[in-house]
Amino acid sequence: MARVLVIEDDETTAREIVAELSVHGMTAEWIANGREGLERACQDGYDLITLDRMLPGMDGIDVVAELRRAQVDTPVLMISALSDVDERVRGLRAGGDDYLTKPFAPDEMAARAEVLLRRRQPQAVQRLRVANLELDLVSHVAYRDGQPLTLLPTEYRLLEFLMRNSGQVLTRSMIFETVWGFHFDPGTNVIDVHIARLRRKIDTAGQPPLIHTVRGTGYMLTAAQETASVTP
Incomplete structure (x- = not known):
């Protein structure tokens, strides 16, 4: 079970984070x-830290910077009411691994936490594979059923x-910020456009669809439709 340290001065927000993480099978400890x-x-071995940007005693930016100077490599999800791009860049440059703005949906926070936990797992692989879809991380070439795909x-x-x-x-927010590298604009359809293009190249006729839409949330790549809310 993953151990999470929640550093948050607002009790309501902290309890919300702890409760949501517990639903997703994590155990969380709260420090204000x-x-x-x-x-x-620095003392205990946590798998993940959620870190408020503005804290009493020591600012969140300074906390994550000190952690990195102490060579603590625990993934840090920064959470802040400051939503401008400059603040996000500042938090990531200080050593944060992801940046989520308040107010946030609890399931969005948990989804980001799960991604950071998975990212921490050793990934000394040269190829990724899902069903008959392969991605060569060395040559940057994708294959579906052994046939190379031309990707931008x-x-x-x-x-x-x-x-x-x-x-x-x-x-959508996670995809936009990871792939495009800046704060998500909810008014843009750029993700949907690129997903549609990717689907046309990957989910060709005769092949079972791998990219699925999760209604009201985002997307999932999987070989099986796991919930009723997932659609091709």
């Missing part, structure tokens, strides 16, 4: 002060993110 959170994170650079990055997290629901 930045400096105390830093000390706990953005399509390759999108497919790699989907395959590295196969079976995991990825929200």
